[in-house]
Amino acid sequence: xASGGGIQIPSRLPLLLAHEGVLLPGxxxxxxxxxxxxxxxxxxxxxxxxxxxxxxxxxxxxTRDPEQDTEELPTLHTIGTAGIAVxxxxxxxxxxxxTLLITGLCRFRVSGLLKERPFVLAxxxxxxxLEQYTTSTTEGTTADDGELxxxxxxxxxxxxxxLGMLDMSVxxxxxxxxxxxxxxxxxxxxxxxxxIRTSNKEKLQVLDAVSLEERFRxxxxxxxxxxxxxxxxxxxxxxxxxxxxxxxxxxxxxxxxFPGRQFSLDRDEDSDDDGDDTASLEKKVHGxxxxxxxxxxxxxxxxxxxxxxxxxxxxxxxRNYLDLMVELPWSRSTKDCLDIRAARVLLDxxxxxxxxxxxxxxxxxxxxxxxxSLKGPILCFVGPPGVGKTSVGRSIAKTLGREFHRIxxxxxxxxxxIRGHRRTYVGSMPGRIINGLKTVGVNNPVFLLDExxxxxxxxxxxxxxxxxxxxxxxxxxxxxxxxxxxxxDLSQVLFIATANTTATIPxxxxxxxEVLQVPGYTQEEKVEIxxxxxxxxxxxxxxxxxxxxxxxxxSTQDIICRYTREAGVRSLERKIGAICRAVAVKVAEGHRLxxxxxxxxxxxxxxxxxxAPPEMPIVxxxxxxxxxxxxxxxxxxxxxxxxxxxxxPATTERSAGWSTFLTFIVKPCGAGRVCEQQxxxxxxxxxxxxxx
Ligand SMILES: Nc1ncnc2c1ncn2[C@@H]1O[C@H](COP(=O)(O)OP(=O)(O)O)[C@@H](O)[C@H]1O
Ligand SMILES: [Mg+2]
Numbered sequence: 001x002a003s004g005g006g007i008q009i010p011s012r013l014p015l016l017l018a019h020e021g022v023l024l025p026g027x028x029x030x031x032x033x034x035x036x037x038x039x040x041x042x043x044x045x046x047x048x049x050x051x052x053x054x055x056x057x058x059x060x061x062x063t064r065d066p067e068q069d070t071e072e073l074p075t076l077h078t079i080g081t082a083g084i085a086v087x088x089x090x091x092x093x094x095x096x097x098x099t100l101l102i103t104g105l106c107r108f109r110v111s112g113l114l115k116e117r118p119f120v121l122a123x124x125x126x127x128x129x130l131e132q133y134t135t136s137t138t139e140g141t142t143a144d145d146g147e148l149x150x151x152x153x154x155x156x157x158x159x160x161x162x163l164g165m166l167d168m169s170v171x172x173x174x175x176x177x178x179x180x181x182x183x184x185x186x187x188x189x190x191x192x193x194x195x196i197r198t199s200n201k202e203k204l205q206v207l208d209a210v211s212l213e214e215r216f217r218x219x220x221x222x223x224x225x226x227x228x229x230x231x232x233x234x235x236x237x238x239x240x241x242x243x244x245x246x247x248x249x250x251x252x253x254x255x256x257x258f259p260g261r262q263f264s265l266d267r268d269e270d271s272d273d274d275g276d277d278t279a280s281l282e283k284k285v286h287g288x289x290x291x292x293x294x295x296x297x298x299x300x301x302x303x304x305x306x307x308x309x310x311x312x313x314x315x316x317x318x319r320n321y322l323d324l325m326v327e328l329p330w331s332r333s334t335k336d337c338l339d340i341r342a343a344r345v346l347l348d349x350x351x352x353x354x355x356x357x358x359x360x361x362x363x364x365x366x367x368x369x370x371x372x373s374l375k376g377p378i379l380c381f382v383g384p385p386g387v388g389k390t391s392v393g394r395s396i397a398k399t400l401g402r403e404f405h406r407i408x409x410x411x412x413x414x415x416x417x418i419r420g421h422r423r424t425y426v427g428s429m430p431g432r433i434i435n436g437l438k439t440v441g442v443n444n445p446v447f448l449l450d451e452x453x454x455x456x457x458x459x460x461x462x463x464x465x466x467x468x469x470x471x472x473x474x475x476x477x478x479x480x481x482x483x484x485x486x487x488x489d490l491s492q493v494l495f496i497a498t499a500n501t502t503a504t505i506p507x508x509x510x511x512x513x514e515v516l517q518v519p520g521y522t523q524e525e526k527v528e529i530x531x532x533x534x535x536x537x538x539x540x541x542x543x544x545x546x547x548x549x550x551x552x553x554x555s556t557q558d559i560i561c562r563y564t565r566e567a568g569v570r571s572l573e574r575k576i577g578a579i580c581r582a583v584a585v586k587v588a589e590g591h592r593l594x595x596x597x598x599x600x601x602x603x604x605x606x607x608x609x610x611x612a613p614p615e616m617p618i619v620x621x622x623x624x625x626x627x628x629x630x631x632x633x634x635x636x637x638x639x640x641x642x643x644x645x646x647x648x649p650a651t652t653e654r655s656a657g658w659s660t661f662l663t664f665i666v667k668p669c670g671a672g673r674v675c676e677q678q679x680x681x682x683x684x685x686x687x688x689x690x691x692x
Pocket of ligand 1: 351352353354384386387388389391392498529533534568570573
């Protein structure tokens with residue numbers, strides 16, 4: 001059919017090269033798009049266009065866009081479907097891609113390529129007549145005479161017959177019925193072919209059938225096959241009315257006749273899937289290396305599952321349970337790579353100071369090395385916030401070469417959080433211990449029970465009591481989660497607990513742990529920690545290098561005593577983070593050195609040397625500190641001397657020494673605030689005296 005009257009598609013269409021799925025006129029399909037040309041098509045055409053016309057694109061089936069933009073365009077299938085993009089969803093995860101929902105309009109033939117980049121644009125010839133859907137349907141085709149009329153008559157009858165075999169209460173079937181009544185008959189082959197179960201190859205055949213007669217001829221056997229299949233199924237299974245619904249398995253993976261879902265009318269394959277599914281599950285159950293008791297339970301559940309119809313709610317529950325059972329690391333473990341000397345180095349590398357704690361940890365590890373089945377005490381690090389309790393736990397896992405999993409216990413007040421819910425509950429889940437094991441996938445991880453002192457208590461039982469069993473080396477080889485309902489051996493798990501205080505840890509729990517006090521740090525230790533760990537870490541996290549930012553020791557000291565009051569180093573870390581952010585802005589702005597102005601700086605030869613290279617580290621001195629972090633939060637008792645130093649102009653000896661490093665010069669302003677003065681940056685506040 002040539003494009004006669006009716007609606008015209010544009011004669012130039014951008015082409016989407018689709019690999020999977022064949023879009024037929026009248027159906028709607030979801031396409032996932034991630035190759036360069038297709039991405040360009042979406043971002044430059046679909047997302048930029050404002051007219052309705054710009055949402056019309058051509059979909060070329062059976063063609064994969066090359067992964068590289070530079071690669072040659074493959075030969076294109078010559079017939080495609082013009083479609084209208086009804087929805088575009090973009091996502092960056094796991095890699096940038098778009099999902100398009102496209103409704104097919106009509107066939108076209110590619111008559112010539114106009115360009116290949118950034119996306120393919122082609123000259124096209126419309127093949128189908130795009131009538132208004134509302135034109136009266138039945139008369140139009142009955143007038144058709146000869147073979148075509150007969151074919152379309154037969155086709156319509158077959159479609160009605162198929163409809164009669166389906167359950168009208170399923171929405172997709174109701175929609176099918178509506179379409180059958182309302183669509184012009186020449187649309188039926190396309191629509192039916194996309195609704196019944198057909199392979200992509202068959203759909204492609206339908207697409208290639210340009211003449212209507214040919215199209216009817218190709219689709220009719222597919223339709224009859226579907227009907228015969230259903231008949232057979234009915235006969236062999238003696239279906240009950242309830243089962244009939246399942247014949248229509250809703251598949252949302254591929255999109256459907258209209259935005260929403262596609263239904264397939266064939267169940268045979270599904271039931272095969274199903275059979276395969278339980279078979280593979282059974283294989284997994286046997287392969288999971290479970291202890292005997294667990295295996296017995298699993299096999300029993302599997303037997304039940306096989307007998308259950310899929311529609312039963314319990315099917316999903318049992319399935320989930322079995323999935324968890326096979327996923328749990330019953331006998332999977334990592335090999336400890338423990339070398340005490342290396343461990344000492346690693347611990348020292350990760351954490352400064354904490355001598356006592358490190359010594360005890362090493363003793364503990366040494367004993368473990370000598371006696372692998374150590375039923376040792378559970379270590380509990382107790383100390384103020386920010387002294388590195390949690391991060392030492394992580395380090396220990398690293399030294400042992402084990403998986404690490406942190407269980408935050410703060411605010412947990414329900415014992416089923418630890419032990420899971422019984423499976424009889426709606427929405428029952430395993431507890432955190434079992435969940436953690438599933439996550440790490442081995443049975444000998446390091447579990448950090450963080451903040452055990454913040455465990456709550458409520459009507460739902462006492463989570464601390466549940467932890468007792470977990471932490472008791474005598475009992476935890478047969479820890480039973482309520483959900484799992486079989487014992488899991490936790491004896492290989494290394495538990496470490498942390499707390500801020502022992503006062504609120506329930507005595508029974510405390511009794512099972514060996515408390516290691518982690519005291520706060522002295523000022524000197526904090527300075528060391530900052531320079532060895534915090535600053536390098538923060539620099540890295542903010543994408544900065546030591547060549548771009550330098551924080552001298554005096555400034556660190558200043559941050560510690562004027563901006564933070566804490567036993568640990570957490571807020572020190574935050575302040576350093578704030579400085580990094582401020583500097584990152586400067587660096588990202590394409591920060592360059594202001595030209596050295598001889599009148600404002602006492603220039604020495606050495607100074608000139610230092611000012612010469614264009615990229616100098618931004619040095620954080622007291623004034624920069626004040627500018628970034630604001631006025632000090634705490635005053636030193638012996639502050640008078642320091643204060644006067646602070647108020648000196650930038651040209652005094654000390655600050656001049658700093659300002660040689662400084663790429664922007666800071667100077668206190670009249671109002672007592674410090675502002676960053678740079679000749680390039682114009683200061684708008686009236687009270688700032690500008691130094692030139
Ligand atoms: N001795 C230390 N050496 C290096 N970094 C430390 C040290 N103590 C604490 N930190 C750092 O301080 C931050 C806070 O530590 P964290 O373990 O979360 O504290 P806690 O759990 O004790 O409240 C972490 O980034 C950690 O790396
Ligand atoms: Mg912590």
